[in-house]
Amino acid sequence: MRIERDSGSAFRTLLVLVGLGVSVLLAAIFLSLLLFSRPALLKNGLRFITGTEWNPVTGNFQALAFVAGTLLTSFIALAIATALSLALAILLGHYFRTGALAAVMKTAVELLAGIPSVVYGFIGLFFLVPAVRALQLALGAPPYGVGILTASVLLAFMILPYSASIGREMISLVPADLKEAALSLGATPSEVVRKVSLPYARSGILGGVLLSLGRALGETMAVTMVVGNAHNLTLNLLSPGNTMASLIANEFSEATGEVYLASLIEIALLLFLVSTAINIVGKLIIKRTSAAVHP
Amino acid sequence: MREASLGSRLRGDKAFKAGMLALSLVATLPLAFILGFIMVRGASSINWRFLTALPAPVGEAGGGIANALVGTVLLILIGSLISIPLGVIAGIFLAERGRTRLGSVTRLAVETLMGIPSIVLGIVAYIWVVRPLKGFSAFSGGIALAMIMLPVITLTTEETLLLIPVSLREAALALGVSYPRTILRVVLPAGLSGILTGVLLAVARGVGESAPLLFTAFGNPFLSVSILKPVASLPLTIFNYATSPYPEWHALAWGASFVLLVFVLALNLVTKLVSSKWKVQF
Amino acid sequence: MEGAVLAIENLSAGFDGKDVVKNVSLSIPANQVTAVMGPSGCGKTTFLRCINRMHELADNAHVTGTVLLDEEDVYRMNPILVRRRIGMVFQRPNPFPTMSIYDNAIAGYSLNGTRMGKPERDRIVEETLRRVTLWEEVKDNLYRRGTFLSGGQQQRLCIARALAMKPEILLLDEPTSALDPKATAAIEELIAQLKGTVTIVQVTHNIPQAARISDFTAFIHLGELVEFGQTGRLFTVPKDKRTEEYLSGKFG
Numbered sequence: 001m002r003i004e005r006d007s008g009s010a011f012r013t014l015l016v017l018v019g020l021g022v023s024v025l026l027a028a029i030f031l032s033l034l035l036f037s038r039p040a041l042l043k044n045g046l047r048f049i050t051g052t053e054w055n056p057v058t059g060n061f062q063a064l065a066f067v068a069g070t071l072l073t074s075f076i077a078l079a080i081a082t083a084l085s086l087a088l089a090i091l092l093g094h095y096f097r098t099g100a101l102a103a104v105m106k107t108a109v110e111l112l113a114g115i116p117s118v119v120y121g122f123i124g125l126f127f128l129v130p131a132v133r134a135l136q137l138a139l140g141a142p143p144y145g146v147g148i149l150t151a152s153v154l155l156a157f158m159i160l161p162y163s164a165s166i167g168r169e170m171i172s173l174v175p176a177d178l179k180e181a182a183l184s185l186g187a188t189p190s191e192v193v194r195k196v197s198l199p200y201a202r203s204g205i206l207g208g209v210l211l212s213l214g215r216a217l218g219e220t221m222a223v224t225m226v227v228g229n230a231h232n233l234t235l236n237l238l239s240p241g242n243t244m245a246s247l248i249a250n251e252f253s254e255a256t257g258e259v260y261l262a263s264l265i266e267i268a269l270l271l272f273l274v275s276t277a278i279n280i281v282g283k284l285i286i287k288r289t290s291a292a293v294h295p
Numbered sequence: 296m297r298e299a300s301l302g303s304r305l306r307g308d309k310a311f312k313a314g315m316l317a318l319s320l321v322a323t324l325p326l327a328f329i330l331g332f333i334m335v336r337g338a339s340s341i342n343w344r345f346l347t348a349l350p351a352p353v354g355e356a357g358g359g360i361a362n363a364l365v366g367t368v369l370l371i372l373i374g375s376l377i378s379i380p381l382g383v384i385a386g387i388f389l390a391e392r393g394r395t396r397l398g399s400v401t402r403l404a405v406e407t408l409m410g411i412p413s414i415v416l417g418i419v420a421y422i423w424v425v426r427p428l429k430g431f432s433a434f435s436g437g438i439a440l441a442m443i444m445l446p447v448i449t450l451t452t453e454e455t456l457l458l459i460p461v462s463l464r465e466a467a468l469a470l471g472v473s474y475p476r477t478i479l480r481v482v483l484p485a486g487l488s489g490i491l492t493g494v495l496l497a498v499a500r501g502v503g504e505s506a507p508l509l510f511t512a513f514g515n516p517f518l519s520v521s522i523l524k525p526v527a528s529l530p531l532t533i534f535n536y537a538t539s540p541y542p543e544w545h546a547l548a549w550g551a552s553f554v555l556l557v558f559v560l561a562l563n564l565v566t567k568l569v570s571s572k573w574k575v576q577f
Numbered sequence: 578m579e580g581a582v583l584a585i586e587n588l589s590a591g592f593d594g595k596d597v598v599k600n601v602s603l604s605i606p607a608n609q610v611t612a613v614m615g616p617s618g619c620g621k622t623t624f625l626r627c628i629n630r631m632h633e634l635a636d637n638a639h640v641t642g643t644v645l646l647d648e649e650d651v652y653r654m655n656p657i658l659v660r661r662r663i664g665m666v667f668q669r670p671n672p673f674p675t676m677s678i679y680d681n682a683i684a685g686y687s688l689n690g691t692r693m694g695k696p697e698r699d700r701i702v703e704e705t706l707r708r709v710t711l712w713e714e715v716k717d718n719l720y721r722r723g724t725f726l727s728g729g730q731q732q733r734l735c736i737a738r739a740l741a742m743k744p745e746i747l748l749l750d751e752p753t754s755a756l757d758p759k760a761t762a763a764i765e766e767l768i769a770q771l772k773g774t775v776t777i778v779q780v781t782h783n784i785p786q787a788a789r790i791s792d793f794t795a796f797i798h799l800g801e802l803v804e805f806g807q808t809g810r811l812f813t814v815p816k817d818k819r820t821e822e823y824l825s826g827k828f829g
Binding site: 010011012014015016018019020021022023025026029032033036083084085087088090091092095105107108109110111112114115116117118119120121122123125127157160164188189190191193194214217218219220221225245248249252253264265268271272275276279280283 | 304305307308311312314315316317318319321322323325326327329330332333381384385387388389391392397398400401403404405406407408410411412413414415416418419421422423442445449474475478499502503504505506509510513530533534537538548549552555556559560562563564567
């Protein structure tokens with residue numbers, strides 16, 4: 001007996017088309033970036049990520065300084081954010097799972113994620129920068145105020161809600177009977193967290209951290225406002241630097257010349273590839289964890 | 296064997312808990328600080344003039360954010376008109392066909408789209424709209440925002456629809472209702488609050504975006520409702536004013552931040568009330 | 578009672594203000610198996626968890642009364658120390674999934690921060706695993722995850738984990754209810770072997786099992802201790818009518 005499918009086949013087709021459409025959109029994004037960065041890909045070659053001279057006047061576009069700046073700010077932010085979000089995850093996933101404090105803190109973390117990037121940047125400009133400047137004066141370093149460190153600290157607060165949220169969920173998923181088994185052996189609550197809950201939730205937490213990293217790599221406005229926008233490669237945390245995203249933000253609307261524009265698009269392509277890779281790996285780890293450790 | 300003394304273990308236990316609490320406070324107190332500061336500084340700039348006047352030239356007092364407010368509304372409108380229908384339909388597709396091969400690929404595509412830095416999407420909108428039209432426009436900004444909002448709406452729609460019991464759908468189908476009608480007249484309405492939540496979250500995200508607008512909408516010191524002309528937006532205005540060297544403009548930026556923050560946080564709190572799970576909006 | 582190691586006096590406990598265990602007084606004899614049985618919901622598990630102070634960890638839980646371990650009130654001691662002297666095995670086998678068999682056996686020590694050299698650790702692991710007759714089966718796979726074992730083996734591992742701490746009392750909360758008959762028989766055999774060196778209190782709702790393995794039986798009904806005595810006597814000539822009805826399957 002043939003199943004009656006005529007009613008609604010147009011609708012089903014629409015669903016499939018839109019579903020396909022998303023993948024097509026993604027492919028189109030990738031291809032557009034690839035296509036329009038082609039002049040730069042051809043001209044710059046591999047020196048693009050190994051060289052440090054970014055000079056629109058001479059036509060040399062090498063992005064190592066910005067790649068380094070992105071990696072530096074992202075990883076420092078990640079280190080700070082991971083420590084803070086792990087604390088939040090443990091506090092809200094283990095110690096205070098319900099109650100007023102938990103509700104307030106959970107809301108606070110979620111609101112942190114909702115604050116627009118420019119507002120973070122604005123606050124950073126007016127508070128973080130003078131603070132860092134004071135620190136630099138105290139240390140005898142040039143008092144730029146803006147720089148890699150400033151951007152990293154600001155970035156840390158922007159990305160911590162992601163790893164905190166996932167971490168909290170992973171820790172709260174630790175089965176009660178495992179925690180009881182540890183307690184019945186005479187462990188203290190912190191020992192249960194450190195030696196049973198954290199190892200159990202470890203992969204999921206890692207996934208959340210990777211997702212945070214993906215965020216950090218692409219964060220633009222706040223970083224642009226406090227990173228100093230210098231073009232040279234630097235590993236000095238206290239000096240101005242630049243990231244791939246903030247470079248694009250600063251220079252794109254003013255870029256003239258085909259290669260200049262294409263080089264900036266090449267940077268966007270690089271950003272696209274790296275953040276996509278990290279996000280996919282992060283999501284995979286989280287999915288794998290949820291399936292494996294609690295079958 | 297050397298046993299750890301109970302005393303030191305208990306002290307360590309207390310220290311650990313205190314440490315976790317302290318770090319958590321470090322993580323969350325800045326929020327209170329940011330909110331408090333902007334409320335205080337920004338509130339003083341808010342008056343009717345501020346909300347209805349155009350930006351004044353440098354040196355002149357007064358000035359307002361009317362163009363930015365209108366521009367933001369315009370951009371979100373364009374973005375929503377594109378992303379809401381497409382997002383909801385994509386969400387329905389994922390809820391209905393999510394377990395098929397195409398469904399998994401689509402979900403991967405949606406999640407990937409969500410993770411793309413917004414400035415990259417701005418460049419794509421530049422390539423697709425600004426270049427052909429040979430100029431900045433509200434339309435290109437709307438396209439960029441649509442790409443940012445789409446995945447949020449899609450995924451929340453999917454999540455909402457998956458929560459609706461299968462029996463509801465089966466009851467309708469058993470009555471002889473056609474499949475499209477079942478979805479549109481029975482399932483979707485049942486999930487309306489969840490879908491609305493997704494839309495609000497997407498709007499909250501879109502309203503705060505400025506990176507992709509830098510070279511699409513570009514900004515406009517005048518009031519404009521044309522979709523083919525450049526247009527101002529609240530976060531762009533904040534960016535320009537905040538990074539300028541003029542204190543009067545800084546005051547305007549605080550006021551604009553106040554408005555933006557109030558709006559975004561209100562949206563977030565409303566959606567929290569509507570949905571009870573703790574979710575972070577990506 | 579003579580030879581009693583655990584003396585429970587007027588123990589009442591429950592949740593949200595309501596008592597689930599009502600004024601139970603009982604003496605557990607040393608190095609014997611005491612079964613605690615009764616119909617579901619009668620409070621026997623709560624009773625058990627009061628002994629090693631696990632009950633109070635639940636929200637809105639309350640406990641009153643005394644539990645004397647060698648004449649010391651458990652409720653005046655630090656609960657961490659109490660739990661090192663009283664071990665517990667749970668209904669569902671729960672080896673720590675992120676640890677190997679070896680690490681699971683020694684988990685009590687490592688969780689407590691006790692430091693010891695590898696030879697000593699090896700010795701304790703082997704000794705304990707032999708004690709639960711698991712050694713021969715796992716000695717070549719000590720470093721594999723505990724979750725690869727069968728249900729019965731996992732439960733023996735959990736018993737080993739508890740025994741490694743050399744507790745005076747071992748509390749078993751329906752340890753075989755999640756296991757198949759073959760594994761159940763193995764555990765029952767193990768319990769019979771262990772009792773000479775440790776006092777065992779086992780909650781069970783399996784009447785034949787209680788008859789098989791226990792020396793003493795306590796029957797709890799609706800939170801009250803109805804009857805307590807030597808298993809042989811209690812099962813053949815129960816003193817209380819309720820006991821008789823439970824044993825003949827009239828309720829439960």
